[in-house]
Amino acid sequence: MSVALRAVQWNRDKVVYDAILVSCVALYLALFLVIAWRVTPPKNLPDAIDLWIRATGSCAFLMLTVILSIGPLARLDRRFLPLLYNRRHFGVLTFGVVVTHALSMLAWYWTLDALPNLAAELTKWGDYGKFIGFPFKVLGMAALLVLFLLASTSHDFWLMFLTPRVWKFLHMALYVAYGLVVMHVALGIMQTVHSPLIPAMLVGGFGLVAALHLAAGWREHKLDRKMSAAGWLSIGPPSSIPDKGARVVTAPHGERIAVFRDGNQIGAVTNLCAHQNGPLGEGRIIDGCITCPWHGYQYRLADGCAPPPFTEKLVTYRVRVERGMVEVDPTPLPPGTPAAVIAT
Amino acid sequence: MTRSHRVLHRMIWPVLAFIVAFGFALALGWRPPPEPAPAAQVEQPR
Secondary structure, X not given: OOOOOOXXXXXXXXXXXXXXXXXXXXXXXXXXHHHHHHHOOOOOHHHHHHHHHHHHHHHHHHHHHHHHXXXXXHHXXXXXXXXXXXXXXXXXXXXXXXXXHHHHHHHHHHHOOOHHHHHHHHOOHHHHHOOOOOOHHHXXXXXXXXXXXXXXXXXXXXXXXXXXHHHHHHHOHHHHHHHHHHHHHHHOHHHHOOOOHHHXXXXXXXXXXXXXXXXXXXXXXXXXXXXXXXXXEEEEOHHHOOEOEEEEEEOOOOOEEEEEEEOOEEEEEEOEOOOOOOEHHHOEEEXXXXXXXXXXXXXXXOOOEOOOOOOOEOOEEOEEEEOOEEEEOOOOEOOOOOOOEEOO | OOHHHHHHHHHHHXXXXXXXXXXXXXXXXXXXXXXXXXXXXXXXXX
16 A cells, blocks of 8 residues: 555545534534523623533534444444444544634633633643642643544545554544543533533433443453464354355454355455454455445455455455365465355 | 454553543532522512
């Protein structure tokens, strides 16, 4: 794979995804402002800006909650896979909402001619030793910094430049950003506004993310417990592998192998897509190619190579059919090595 | 997800979740009580 900058390759699905996303954000902000305006009509400009700060802040929290829920949801139920397709644009839009939130906060201080107060608030070093009274804006700024790092490296250029492995590790920092945002709200507005809605939002969002990750993690754990012994791994009869689908097995070294069947052709490849390490074994064979469920990257079953003009290659594994049982050698072959067999 | 990625994910996630849940519980438990509402003006008898 060459490392070169290519503009975002728009297609109809991405446009529809982004249009729905932007509409939902606009609808949420509009609803929030209309309801809040009626409940507590602002008396002046700073009050109006304060409403906007709350609208963008709660919107960003909900967006982060949804983003972190998409991964485990898609693992638990395939119907959520479409949400995963353009998750990076979701993340970049969230960063945009967070920037708007931060700029509105600056505008609030500016309209009150109180920007020096903000500086004083952030440099009151004694407050950094407190728990209640901690300068919560610093937590928000740290989350903003993490989100900036993730948004600025979200393009495929950085994915290829850093390699999928490093990129995935880097983007796990989203969990840190989420934790910082929860504490930013808990030590900030939750301390002064005693509405039960704020703790409810935090508990609901954080609880949802935690519960979904626990459920998906438990399912993954059960798969890993079935880890096979060294030597050829017995998969079962060919009919135990769904046609144009796969069964995933865990090799003794801990990596997963996806064993696909396309009619009577059986092949084994790594479970990691070369694009973003997506779970290939949860994909299907479409047009004769293994197709990643995340972004549709395709590979030939015979040798794990992407069809021309693409150049990605997967690690493959030797397969044999012995006494009617499919077996896989867990020793990985160099990427692109032909290894599929025909079951007779 | 590679094996090392899974291992790191399984180590970091529960620790982070515990810290945040603990921090949130403290922030909720220790938050100052709401300020009392200003006393309503009592009309003086004429």
